[in-house]
Amino acid sequence: MGEQILNQVVWPVVYILCIAVPLILAVAMFVYWERKVIGWMHVRMGPNKIGPLGLLQAFADVVKLLIKEVILPTNANRFLYYLAPLLALVPAFAAWSVIPFGERMVLANVNAGLLYLLAMTSMGVYGIILAGWASNSRYALLGAMRSAAQVISYELAMGLCLVCVLVLAGSLNLTDIVHAQAGGKGLLDWFWLPLLPVFVIYFVSGVAETNRAPFDVAEGESEIVAGFHVEYSGSAFAIFFLAEYANMILVSFLASVLFLGGWLSPFPPSWGWIGQGSFAWLFVKAFVFAFLFLWFRASFPRYRYDQIMRLGWKVFIPISIVWVLVAGCMKYFGWVVTGA
Amino acid sequence: MIDPNLFQLVCFYAFAAVTVAAALAVITLKNSVHAVLALVLTFFSAACVWLLAEAEFLAIALIVVYVGAVMVLFLFVVMMLDINQEQVREGFIRFLPVGIVVALVMLAEMLALIGVRAMRAVSMGPNPAEAAGLSNTAWLGRALYTDYLLPFEVAALILTVGVVAAVALTLRKRRGVRHQDAGEQVRVDPRSRIRIVKMDAVRAQAPAPKEPQA
Numbered sequence: 001m002g003e004q005i006l007n008q009v010v011w012p013v014v015y016i017l018c019i020a021v022p023l024i025l026a027v028a029m030f031v032y033w034e035r036k037v038i039g040w041m042h043v044r045m046g047p048n049k050i051g052p053l054g055l056l057q058a059f060a061d062v063v064k065l066l067i068k069e070v071i072l073p074t075n076a077n078r079f080l081y082y083l084a085p086l087l088a089l090v091p092a093f094a095a096w097s098v099i100p101f102g103e104r105m106v107l108a109n110v111n112a113g114l115l116y117l118l119a120m121t122s123m124g125v126y127g128i129i130l131a132g133w134a135s136n137s138r139y140a141l142l143g144a145m146r147s148a149a150q151v152i153s154y155e156l157a158m159g160l161c162l163v164c165v166l167v168l169a170g171s172l173n174l175t176d177i178v179h180a181q182a183g184g185k186g187l188l189d190w191f192w193l194p195l196l197p198v199f200v201i202y203f204v205s206g207v208a209e210t211n212r213a214p215f216d217v218a219e220g221e222s223e224i225v226a227g228f229h230v231e232y233s234g235s236a237f238a239i240f241f242l243a244e245y246a247n248m249i250l251v252s253f254l255a256s257v258l259f260l261g262g263w264l265s266p267f268p269p270s271w272g273w274i275g276q277g278s279f280a281w282l283f284v285k286a287f288v289f290a291f292l293f294l295w296f297r298a299s300f301p302r303y304r305y306d307q308i309m310r311l312g313w314k315v316f317i318p319i320s321i322v323w324v325l326v327a328g329c330m331k332y333f334g335w336v337v338t339g340a
Numbered sequence: 341m342i343d344p345n346l347f348q349l350v351c352f353y354a355f356a357a358v359t360v361a362a363a364l365a366v367i368t369l370k371n372s373v374h375a376v377l378a379l380v381l382t383f384f385s386a387a388c389v390w391l392l393a394e395a396e397f398l399a400i401a402l403i404v405v406y407v408g409a410v411m412v413l414f415l416f417v418v419m420m421l422d423i424n425q426e427q428v429r430e431g432f433i434r435f436l437p438v439g440i441v442v443a444l445v446m447l448a449e450m451l452a453l454i455g456v457r458a459m460r461a462v463s464m465g466p467n468p469a470e471a472a473g474l475s476n477t478a479w480l481g482r483a484l485y486t487d488y489l490l491p492f493e494v495a496a497l498i499l500t501v502g503v504v505a506a507v508a509l510t511l512r513k514r515r516g517v518r519h520q521d522a523g524e525q526v527r528v529d530p531r532s533r534i535r536i537v538k539m540d541a542v543r544a545q546a547p548a549p550k551e552p553q554a
Contacts, residue, residue: 115401
């Protein structure tokens with residue numbers, strides 16, 4: 001009995017904490033890094049007052065948010081207003097359970113991992129919609145509507161990209177997908193090469209799906225103040241913030257796992273220790289993608305709403321449908337050798 | 341020791357109870373947004389029940405398609421409509437007899453179906469995916485794309501026709517609407533729109549100091 005509880009309750013909880021706590025810290029440092037990077041790109045200093053190099057700025061902000069009052073707007077739906085941030089946060093964290101960090105370093109090695117990810121990311125939109133509606137505010141409702149339409153549109157393109165990956169890998173299991181990208185040629189074996197257009201579409205859709213610049217019409221400051229979370233303050237706002245950044249890091253990790261070989265080394269295995277796979281490679285790849293999010297934000301002006309819809313429906317979805325066929329041909333005629 | 345089978349049974353009853361309670365909430369809740377959310381919960385707990393039955397693909401597809409897409413659009417519509425709750429309630433007594441008749445007929449049919457199966461003692465047989473040594477998704481994919489390819493493609497075609505029909509029904513050509521053609525915008529030649537004139541830099545003359553007003 002005691003051993004059963006230890007194996008089936010205590011250890012899983014410890015493993016979950018081993019992912020969730022570093023994730024929260026990563027979000028804090030990512031926010032700091034974002035402000036620093038965008039500061040440098042704007043020829044500013046960025047946060048530099050609190051702690052050495054301003055490193056503690058994010059923690060100071062968290063404390064400030066936690067001790068602030070959570071204000072409930074007049075005539076807001078109290079239950080849904082408080083539920084919405086949690087509905088945004090739970091899928092953002094739950095999706096992490098199937099991410100393989102290394103060989104056998106995965107919390108849940110499920111067979112339908114890719115489908116599970118799709119399900120979790122598609123549920124995050126409820127937090128946004130309910131926040132917008134329950135706030136009883138026009139700006140919030142408009143932001144929620146924009147966000148929901150955008151997330152649903154880009155989810156289709158994203159889903160088709162995932163179909164290409166699973167056609168080549170022949171599995172929905174993320175660990176198997178990484179194994180299918182292993183081979184003697186290092187980074188030339190990864191899926192980004194045969195699936196190059198899909199790889200670009202996937203990452204851009206990921207940016208749109210997380211409502212980040214240049215697709216951040218959902219919180220377009222110049223039009224609707226802050227979008228769906230305009231009425232939220234204090235810790236409720238902090239939870240939305242946490243969910244958004246956890247999703248960004250998730251998309252970065254997923255792009256690395258699906259297209260850049262996860263924990264595999266970019267060098268051929270015959271090159272000795274540098275060719276061996278390690279979770280450090282995964283973190284480096286994910287960091288590059290996370291940096292792209294910030295780079296996009298500092299570089300591009302915001303898309304107009306109809307341009308976003310046009311890009312999603314008329315450009316990304318047709319290209320990815322065609323590439324599903326191309327990927328099928330690659331697999332069928334053996335143009336691409338997987339898992340050598 | 342906790343028996344896994346017993347635990348699974350307890351889970352089944354818990355999920356089933358949530359499903360039924362949420363389904364009841366859908367038709368009893370006054371606020372229509374709450375009712376839609378209860379429907380989401382119904383789908384979600386139904387997916388949990390399917391997961392227990394080892395139908396993982398169907399369970400997750402239910403969440404992706406219904407919870408993730410269909411119900412979001414539903415919620416969208418319900419939020420945008422300003423439904424008058426009083427008016428919706430009005431017809432309750434009037435439609436109650438019809439509702440009861442429909443419910444009774446459905447109940448009788450379901451009981452008959454269950455009864456026939458129970459009498460014939462048709463068991464489901466072993467899990468075919470497990471028997472074939474494949475994961476649920478792989479087995480389902482193989483069955484759909486080999487044994488049932490024609491019905492599957494026909495179903496896909498019917499759905500596509502449905503989409504085209506829906507678009508054709510709602511698409512109206514309106515006159516006087518200004519459209520943007522992105523292709524045309526990209527093809528624009530800057531030289532046809534703007535003329536760049538080269539001029540020598542000239543230093544602007546400082547304006548003469550204003551005369552103080554008398």
